[in-house]
Amino acid sequence: xxxxxxxxxxxxxxxxxxxxxxxxxxxxxxxxxxxxxxxxxxxxxxxxxxxxxxxxxxxxxxxxxxxxxxxxxxxxxxxxxxxxxxxxxxxxxxxxxxxxxxxxxxxxxxxxxxxxxxxxxxxxxxxxxxxx
Numbered sequence: 001x002x003x004x005x006x007x008x009x010x011x012x013x014x015x016x017x018x019x020x021x022x023x024x025x026x027x028x029x030x031x032x033x034x035x036x037x038x039x040x041x042x043x044x045x046x047x048x049x050x051x052x053x054x055x056x057x058x059x060x061x062x063x064x065x066x067x068x069x070x071x072x073x074x075x076x077x078x079x080x081x082x083x084x085x086x087x088x089x090x091x092x093x094x095x096x097x098x099x100x101x102x103x104x105x106x107x108x109x110x111x112x113x114x115x116x117x118x119x120x121x122x123x124x125x126x127x128x129x130x131x132x
Contacts (some may be wrong), residue, residue: 001039001042002042002112002115003037003084003112003113004039004117005116006117006120006121007043007056007084007115007117008037008048009040009053009120009121009122010069010070010083010084010117010120011037011044011084012037014070014072015034015035016032016034016035016048016070017032017033017034017035017046017068017069017070018020018031018032018033018068018069018070019031019033019056019066019067019068019108020032020036020066020068020069021048021055021056021059021060021061021063021066021090022062022063022065022066023055023059023060023063024062024063025061028049029055029056029059031056031057033046033048033056033108034046034047034048034052034099034100035055035068035070035105036082036099041111041114043109043110043111044068044086044109044110044112045099045107045108045109045110046068046099046104046108046109046110047098047099047100047103047104047106047107047108048103048106049102049103049104049108050096050104051103051104051107052104053107054057056108057106058062058092058093060092060108061067061092063092063130064089064090065090065115066087066088066089066090066110067085067086067087068082068085068086068110069083069084069085069086069103070083071084071085072084074119077123079119080119081119082117082118082119082120083117083118083119084115084116084117084120085115085116085117086110086112086114086115087113087114087116088110088111088112088114089110089111089113090108090109090110090111090112091108091109091111092106092108093106093107093108094096094106095108111130114131115127115131
């Protein structure tokens with residue numbers, strides 16, 4: 001498992017992240033997405049209602065370099081933010097069991113290469129990074 005205990009706990013407590021992909025024309029695209037962390041493989045699994053027909057899915061088919069961020073503002077007084085960024089290689093996979101009812105069997109699977117986190121479990125607000 002490439003994630004620390006604190007990163008796994010945080011990712012498991014959230015429901016929404018943002019996935020950045022690169023289109024065939026080289027232009028980045030960023031979308032809010034639902035996800036889950038697969039504890040058996042250490043991958044991030046992203047599904048949707050029409051996943052196989054989306055631009056992000058087709059972007060991943062063309063170029064698998066992605067960044068995925070889950071973050072939040074915990075408090076403004078005092079300022080406390082926390083989050084996890086995953087940089088890695090994604091694959092567009094079809095005919096999988098749907099992640100949630102109503103989702104298709106198409107999904108994006110992210111294999112982490114670099115993981116950055118901040119503000120988790122009393123960490124300083126500085127960014128903590130490690131290779132997956």
